[in-house]
Amino acid sequence: MEQRYTDKELMARVWDVENIKTLIHKRVYYIADDRREDELSDLWVSAPENMATASFGRNWGFYVGMDAIRGYYVDAHAKRLAQQMERTGAAEPNVGNLYAHPASTGLVRLAGDGLTAKGLWYCIAQETTALGDGTADARWMLERIAADFVKESDGWKIWHMVIAADLNCEAGENYSKQPVYVDWDSDPVKAEFGTPTVAALTHDPTFNWWDGYPFIPEPYETFHDSISYGPEGFVPNPLKGLSAGEGRGYMAGRHAR
Amino acid sequence: MTNKTQDLETMVARWEDQRELKNLMGKYANCVVLNREGELFDLFWAKDDEDVCLAFNDGYYKGGLDVSGYYEAAAGRNALVASLLRDRFPEKLGAMGDDEIYGIGPFKVKPMSCPVIEIAGDGRTAKGLWYCQGASNEVGAAGPVANWTWGYFAVDFVRQNSWRILHLMHVNDVDSTCGQSWGKPQVPYPDLPEFAPLGEFRYPPYTKALTVRPYYSPGRPMVPAPRIPQPYTTFSETFSYGF
Numbered sequence: 001m002e003q004r005y006t007d008k009e010l011m012a013r014v015w016d017v018e019n020i021k022t023l024i025h026k027r028v029y030y031i032a033d034d035r036r037e038d039e040l041s042d043l044w045v046s047a048p049e050n051m052a053t054a055s056f057g058r059n060w061g062f063y064v065g066m067d068a069i070r071g072y073y074v075d076a077h078a079k080r081l082a083q084q085m086e087r088t089g090a091a092e093p094n095v096g097n098l099y100a101h102p103a104s105t106g107l108v109r110l111a112g113d114g115l116t117a118k119g120l121w122y123c124i125a126q127e128t129t130a131l132g133d134g135t136a137d138a139r140w141m142l143e144r145i146a147a148d149f150v151k152e153s154d155g156w157k158i159w160h161m162v163i164a165a166d167l168n169c170e171a172g173e174n175y176s177k178q179p180v181y182v183d184w185d186s187d188p189v190k191a192e193f194g195t196p197t198v199a200a201l202t203h204d205p206t207f208n209w210w211d212g213y214p215f216i217p218e219p220y221e222t223f224h225d226s227i228s229y230g231p232e233g234f235v236p237n238p239l240k241g242l243s244a245g246e247g248r249g250y251m252a253g254r255h256a257r
Numbered sequence: 258m259t260n261k262t263q264d265l266e267t268m269v270a271r272w273e274d275q276r277e278l279k280n281l282m283g284k285y286a287n288c289v290v291l292n293r294e295g296e297l298f299d300l301f302w303a304k305d306d307e308d309v310c311l312a313f314n315d316g317y318y319k320g321g322l323d324v325s326g327y328y329e330a331a332a333g334r335n336a337l338v339a340s341l342l343r344d345r346f347p348e349k350l351g352a353m354g355d356d357e358i359y360g361i362g363p364f365k366v367k368p369m370s371c372p373v374i375e376i377a378g379d380g381r382t383a384k385g386l387w388y389c390q391g392a393s394n395e396v397g398a399a400g401p402v403a404n405w406t407w408g409y410f411a412v413d414f415v416r417q418n419s420w421r422i423l424h425l426m427h428v429n430d431v432d433s434t435c436g437q438s439w440g441k442p443q444v445p446y447p448d449l450p451e452f453a454p455l456g457e458f459r460y461p462p463y464t465k466a467l468t469v470r471p472y473y474s475p476g477r478p479m480v481p482a483p484r485i486p487q488p489y490t491t492f493s494e495t496f497s498y499g500f
Contacts, residue, residue: 011268018272025371028388032482094479098430100407102388104370124390126407126431128440128473136440136475172438 017108020117020149020156024103027158031101034094036074040066045157050150055230057162058189059203061196062231068197076194088132096130098138103145109217117149117156118217118229123163126171138171141189144203146214146229160230162214164203165189181206198231211237275374277420278385282410285422286367292360295332298325303421310499312426314470316463317500323464330460337454338362338396345451362401364394367427369410378490382423383414384498386486393432398456399446405439407431408470411483411498424499426483428470440475465500 005013023043030039044066045054051066056073063069081093088095103121110117125141148160168189169175182205184190203213214229225232263271285301288294302309304321311318311327318324339358343350350358369387376383387410394403408429415423433439434446448456471477489495 008265008268011265011272014272015268018275022373025373025388026485028371029373029386029482029485032388034479092478096475096477097479098473100388100390100430102370102390130475131440134475135442136438138438138440170438171440172436 013110013114016110016114016117016151016156020108020110020119021106023149023156023158024106024119024121024145024147028102031099034097034099036077037070040070040074043158044069045150045152045159046154047150047152050152050157050159053159053230055160055197057160057164057196057202057229057231057234058193059165059205060184060190060193060201061199062162062202062234064197064231072194072196076192080192084130084132088130090130090132096128096136098126098128098136100127101125101141101143101145107217109219111223112219112221115151116159116223118220118227119147119149120214120217121145128171139188140167140169140171140175141165142167144214146217148223148229150223160228160233162202162229164214166203166205200231200234200236202234213237271376271380274376274380274383274420278374278376278383278414279372281414281420281422282369282372282385282387282412286369289365289367292332292335292363292365294328294335298328301422303415303417303423306415306421306423308423308499310424312424312428312469312498312500314428314472315468316466317469318461319464319500323461326461334455334458334460335360335363337458341452341454342396362396365391366394367391367406367410373485375486375488377492377495378488381416382492383416383420384486384489384495385412385414386410386483387412389427389429392435396452396455398448398452400449400452402446403435405431405433405435409483413492413498424497426469426498428483430470430473430480432472439473 027039027043030043045051054066054069055062055064056069063072085093101123103123105122106119108117108119123143123145125143126139127141128136128138130136143163143165146162147158149156150159167175168187169178204211213234220227227233281301285297288297288300298304302324307320309321309324311324318327336355336359339361340355342362343353343358367389368391369389371388372385374383374385389408389410391406392403393406394401406429411426412422413424414420431439434443437443470480483498484496487495
């Protein structure tokens with residue numbers, strides 16, 4: 001069988017995967033320092049054509065384009081920190097806040113053409129927010145991180161990212177006692193997410209994994225929209241989730257009460 | 258990062274280097290979970306280099322004597338825990354000798370994730386940063402208590418016959434009791450008389466006692482993570498995780 005890549009090309013592909021993992025690992029330390037602006041500047045796409053199509057998704061939809069992403073991820077966050085300072089009387093942002101989103105279980109697929117890649121990680125995260133009364137709201141946040149990467153002139157960059165929360169509960173509480181049905185209206189992560197460019201319930205964690213999004217990346221030759229972790233690649237699963245009729249009538253019973 | 262202009266042999270060698278560095282820290286973590294602190298200095302450190310340095314949240318051990326002294330004290334503490342547990346459970350452990358029971362009790366889990374590794378251009382040193390979402394299930398004056406330990410391993414390595422640790426900084430943000438929120442006041446467990454000697458145990462004093470990283474509290478200002486390694490040519494060009 002004819003070898004597709006030379007030995008050096010193969011080794012370059014090995015390093016591509018290593019460098020993509022390192023990119024996501026660096027993001028962990030940027031988050032810990034709450035360097036969101038730097039994260040977008042250093043780790044995300046900067047080529048104009050990629051900036052226009054970049055996206056940041058969560059359970060409730062996608063922000064599309066780097067300007068929209070910055071508005072949500074940096075500007076709105078800064079406003080919330082300023083509001084927190086007013087409430088707590090802190091002299092600087094992030095007093096008493098803690099962010100830890102370590103990524104593990106990395107799965108990276110490098111395109112056959114070597115121009116893009118896809119990756120999926122799991123993250124047992126926690127975020128802690130000072131309340132101003134000498135205590136803080138410490139929360140476990142279990143989530144999947146899916147990303148498309150594109151190789152730009154200065155290396156691999158994040159192009160599309162989806163962070164899909166599975167669980168968000170207070171530290172010290174028994175998370176098996178969580179209500180089955182998530183009350184999105186009181187969910188702090190949803191409140192933080194605001195109104196995205198494209199609204200869609202992409203991952204409903206009710207009954208956990210039934211919707212299967214974000215999907216596991218498969219081997220591929222060249223990138224196309226249908227496999228994107230951007231909004232163009234999201235297709236509601238007709239066979240899974242409450243909207244497909246799963247749930248054995250629990251939802252109807254809940255409404256009846 | 259690797260430079261695609263490198264020749265194939267160099268690309269392979271540097272990939273093997275970063276894999277060896279990950280494996281080294283993997284072995285270190287496995288030795289800790291097995292309570293083999295007494296072997297860590299000989300197994301993994303650049304033990305003949307007087308620049309070796311081991312940092313925790315509240316100080317630095319510097320030089321071979323002080324770094325190895327810390328590990329010997331940790332091993333001694335493990336032995337003390339084992340002997341107290343033997344006294345507490347004579348029907349199961351009473352007939353066993355010190356060597357047989359060494360290691361029972363402490364369960365210190367330090368899984369390292371999120372590596373960012375840079376190998377110097379000259380190939381003589383390397384730097385690595387890991388996140389550690391760990392647990393320290395220790396036996397203390399209150400008996401067995403499980404704590405979450407969330408923090409960082411930041412390491413400088415030097416190449417001798419094999420890669421060796423030159424500086425190791427293991428600092429935590431969270432070190433708080435499992436089952437309680439680290440955002441609320443911790444409720445300590447009461448001391449138990451059978452474990453009282455552990456309340457009197459002290460590690461050797463630091464070579465340099467100072468706050469390397471304050472633990473998280475609801476009043477703590479944002480404290481940056483240990484710096485992410487950056488590409489460098491030779492160690493004098495970059496920062497150090499040592500004192």
